[in-house]
Amino acid sequence: MxxxxxxxxxxxxxxxxxxxxxxxxxxxxxxxHKLMAGVYSLLPLGFLVREKIIKIVRAEMNKLGAEMIMPxxxxxxxxxxxxxxxxxxxxxYQFKNHGGQEIxxxxxxEEIITEIAKPIINSYxxxxxxxxxxxxxxxxxxxxxxxLLRGREFTMKDLYSFHADxxxxxxxxxKVKAAYQVIFKNCGLKSYVTEASxxxxxxxxxxxxxxxxxxxxxxxxxxxxxWAQNKEIAEVKAGDHCPKCQSGVLDKVNAIEVGNIFKLxxxxxxxxxxxxxxxxxxxxxxxxxxxxIGIERLIGTIVETHHDEKGILWPEATAPAKVHxxxxxxxxxxxxxxxxxxxxxxxxxxxxxxxxxxxxxxxxEKFADADLIGLPFRVIVSEKTLAQDKVEIKKRNEKExxxxxxxxxNKALNNN
RNA sequence: CGGGGAGUAGUAUAGUGGUAGUACGCGGGGUUCGGGACUCCGUAGCCCGGGUUCAAUUCCCGGCUCCCCGACCA
Numbered sequence: 001m002x003x004x005x006x007x008x009x010x011x012x013x014x015x016x017x018x019x020x021x022x023x024x025x026x027x028x029x030x031x032x033h034k035l036m037a038g039v040y041s042l043l044p045l046g047f048l049v050r051e052k053i054i055k056i057v058r059a060e061m062n063k064l065g066a067e068m069i070m071p072x073x074x075x076x077x078x079x080x081x082x083x084x085x086x087x088x089x090x091x092x093y094q095f096k097n098h099g100g101q102e103i104x105x106x107x108x109x110e111e112i113i114t115e116i117a118k119p120i121i122n123s124y125x126x127x128x129x130x131x132x133x134x135x136x137x138x139x140x141x142x143x144x145x146x147x148l149l150r151g152r153e154f155t156m157k158d159l160y161s162f163h164a165d166x167x168x169x170x171x172x173x174x175k176v177k178a179a180y181q182v183i184f185k186n187c188g189l190k191s192y193v194t195e196a197s198x199x200x201x202x203x204x205x206x207x208x209x210x211x212x213x214x215x216x217x218x219x220x221x222x223x224x225x226x227w228a229q230n231k232e233i234a235e236v237k238a239g240d241h242c243p244k245c246q247s248g249v250l251d252k253v254n255a256i257e258v259g260n261i262f263k264l265x266x267x268x269x270x271x272x273x274x275x276x277x278x279x280x281x282x283x284x285x286x287x288x289x290x291x292x293i294g295i296e297r298l299i300g301t302i303v304e305t306h307h308d309e310k311g312i313l314w315p316e317a318t319a320p321a322k323v324h325x326x327x328x329x330x331x332x333x334x335x336x337x338x339x340x341x342x343x344x345x346x347x348x349x350x351x352x353x354x355x356x357x358x359x360x361x362x363x364x365e366k367f368a369d370a371d372l373i374g375l376p377f378r379v380i381v382s383e384k385t386l387a388q389d390k391v392e393i394k395k396r397n398e399k400e401x402x403x404x405x406x407x408x409x410n411k412a413l414n415n416n
Numbered sequence: 417c418g419g420g421g422a423g424u425a426g427u428a429u430a431g432u433g434g435u436a437g438u439a440c441g442c443g444g445g446g447u448u449c450g451g452g453a454c455u456c457c458g459u460a461g462c463c464c465g466g467g468u469u470c471a472a473u474u475c476c477c478g479g480c481u482c483c484c485c486g487a488c489c490a
Contacts, residue, residue: 017483364451
């Protein structure tokens with residue numbers, strides 16, 4: 001990637017109105033563009049981060065079910081069956097098309113997937129089954145806020161599972177719980193499985209919480225054994241001993257909910273008529289669960305938890321590229337030529353690299369932008385380094401830079 | 417949805433009842449070239465509608481938008 005061709009222009013000033021760190025940094029660094037409250041474009045760098053996160057999510061999800069994609073436009077009738085056309089009316093965008101047909105924009109997909117599953121799931125022999133999608137959701141949030149943390153239009157990974165009995169559900173649910181922990185860890189986040197409101201079907205659902213001052217939720221947390229409970233349902237308070245390990249003392253902390261898993265039971269299968277036949281040919285409603293991860297919220301959470309006063313510090317797995325290659329002194333033709341050669345070498349080695357090839361940009365500005373954008377490695381090519389046939393390499397999260405031979409660059413990048 | 421704050425150039429800001437100034441950016445010239453360098457020239461703006469007034473970006477009313485707190489968030 002050449003910076004001069006990336007549709008990229010960083011801003012020197014923080015946006016006036018934004019208070020949330022993730023909004024300030026992502027807008028300044030030009031990862032995102034706000035069109036209206038809670039509605040953002042992902043510019044090339046932001047788009048790449050999204051791709052990285054989706055890749056991490058898919059890697060785990062594909063072990064648990066097949067991927068599909070459902071529409072965002074939903075007819076009223078499907079939602080009326082479960083009563084949610086009415087009850088979700090506040091958060092669901094609802095309108096009439098030119099023919100007068102009532103249509104909603106999907107805030108979630110339980111109704112739709114249940115409808116789809118009807119002709120597919122007929123017998124206990126078909127179960128269990130699971131399917132997921134990564135798709136755009138629309139929610140008419142009354143108060144979108146905190147940059148990417150609460151939007152009106154966002155990408156969600158939603159997984160739905162179908163079971164003949166409770167034991168099967170429990171087993172699968174635990175698998176997903178484990179997979180979610182892997183996903184968040186792979187995104188560079190420390191998440192806590194948190195007990196939360198469970199609805200009619202089970203005592204608890206589980207939220208995956210990342211500690212952050214920017215979080216809207218408050219949780220009671222045991223740092224000793226990682227037990228956590230949402231304050232909304234908490235039967236304990238800060239300072240109490242942990243009900244699980246008994247020895248830890250509970251903290252009350254703010255947290256961002258990056259994922260949620262929920263046992264639905266027959267809440268949707270029953271009204272929609274999704275049933276299976278048991279061995280005796282008797283119909284039973286399918287037992288279901290749903291599991292969600294907000295992709296853009298995850299981007300915002302990473303920025304909230306990985307930044308310093310100069311900019312973002314992307315965890316390598318989620319960074320838009322691994323290396324920021326800076327050419328200092330591009331006016332000199334031989335320097336430019338060497339930098340191009342190093343850039344092409346990295347590309348050839350399939351190292352993800354953002355090459356700051358901009359002309360007439362001062363060294364200081366390139367440094368400032370590199371810190372702001374926050375790729376894991378910064379590599380500098382300049383007269384100074386080339387005099388020794390070397391480049392300078394520095395990690396974003398370290399102070400010290402070191403010089404390495406050009407031929408050893410790739411090795412140095414991998415040894416870190 | 418209740419409460420608070422704010423809308424002046426691409427961004428950040430100053431200011432005025434007589435149509436607006438600065439910095440960065442952007443275009444051009446020159447000097448620079450390892451932490452947002454210097455310099456000269458240029459470019460670009462008062463959220464929308466109504467009212468008061470000879471005259472409104474400024475005062476009044478209404479609207480829209482954005483941010484924050486709260487409520488809401490299977």
